[in-house]
Amino acid sequence: MSEWELLSRIAAEVPRAGDDCALIPFQGTNLLLTIDVLHRSADFPAGTDPYTMGWRAVAVTLSDIAAMGGKPLAVVLALSAPDLEEPFEGILHGAGDCAQAAGCELVGGDLDISEELFLISSGLGEAERPVPRSGARPGDRLYLTGPLGRTYLALLFFSRGKATAANELFRFTPRLREGQLLAGIATSMIDLSDSLAHSLHILSRASGTGFRVEAERIPLLQGIPREELEHVLYFGEDYELLFTAPPEALPPGPWVEIGEATPEPGIRLSHGGRLKAIADRGWEHGASQASPNRHLSERRRKP
């Protein structure tokens, strides 16, 4: 069974899956619920410290809430590890600090024993005006909240033994403030847990538009040469927000315009005057990146 077949079968069983968080209408507003699995072999290279593991486990879930324009209410964290000597305290400390920095709280969890270390976080949020993946319209401009390459560079640092710098990059700040500023303004939004390339295809399928991206405008983290743009494009785990909006509606903020939504389908990269199709890569299981996580999460329930 291909991953596509699998995902379409999942869609049949979980028809409400399709956005970064599940949306639950509640008392005149919407609750957001999301869950994310991280585990040692896929997500924590040698050198990742426990505090960073806990921080990152919470941050990936808060990033999903950010991608819907939501406000986080609480996070729970489940830990499973080979023995009780695992550095649970450091993990919980990092998880708690990340939640607190985002204005919410680590409120509980579950503890278990397994051969491989697993950290699973579930986040609860609220969004009065949730931003779906499906609302991009031709003519909308395409934006990022910041430069790409965070995890790409972190893994390079880990592989070279620069653990301090690598851990710092791994402890990213979820773009909650930016997401909330964009609620009611962005027409579609997603967080870059998968690659920019794959995320563009997701927005494209959900919205029924294509995208034209200007290669020169894609911001890269300091330390990444422009020649590596294509690697970064397909790499993933940048954890910036990718969104569309009509330019006149955008409030001041750290937005970087990188292209626009087009009526014709397909994702095209404009580079030195030439147009090139961007393939739907950067999300396969087993790809050589830190986390090939796949999100089932969710199609927005139509009001």
Add this chain to the structure above:
Amino acid sequence: MSEWELLSRIAAEVPRAGDDCALIPFQGTNLLLTIDVLHRSADFPAGTDPYTMGWRAVAVTLSDIAAMGGKPLAVVLALSAPDLEEPFEGILHGAGDCAQAAGCELVGGDLDISEELFLISSGLGEAERPVPRSGARPGDRLYLTGPLGRTYLALLFFSRGKATAANELFRFTPRLREGQLLAGIATSMIDLSDSLAHSLHILSRASGTGFRVEAERIPLLQGIPREELEHVLYFGEDYELLFTAPPEALPPGPWVEIGEATPEPGIRLSHGGRLKAIADRGWEHGASQASPNRHLSERRRKP
């Protein structure tokens, strides 16, 4: 580090842990959030079918919501398995059916690749009058919502190749209706994910009371001889609710009175006219039972 040391350190990092679900005050009511990890080596004996795995993964989380007197709003399920040929569809089908039977919906999840099969569910609920673990008072009577021995018997069936009967027992119905009937009436409550013995100790520590339990009154599932009472007492995963209430306040229901709360500490079993202390066992990691899950989730935030 002993498990007690670990749990007390966790309490320092997650001060709001302490009940079956975390409690989040929201718009004049309370939201409940819980997370549960199940994985193959600990929770799914050979013969467990995918539909049952999915059902059970959702049921254990809904059981935590039941234990607070809550109403379920939504469930998300994360799956991680060695390859895409794993029977995801059956798992999702079972998970969806369990949610639907409880009046809520499976709304999303996450998908990942790992050596061992993991199913992690997170449940969202609401409780206007949440029942904590800490409210038992001396003189309150002690009740169960049904007989013990469900998982004890299921594992026996699995080991004897009676997979159909074993899977049926594994697909338990979370006691949501009962839990909601008890909201505002039960003074303390917990679900029997751990053993009756350990659960009594948890209520005792949280409430500051002891318990006296009448051995003859403890109901056992049909097919379990009375001589096996002590095994069952320390076994766990019965997924009935254990609660205290003043007897005059109790509405009609499937309650079985098994003892009472006492001012003096300690758990005592009355058996044939003799009193015997019940040890705090039936929850250790690595114990010979299906799931040695430990719940961080916990202490109710005082209003």
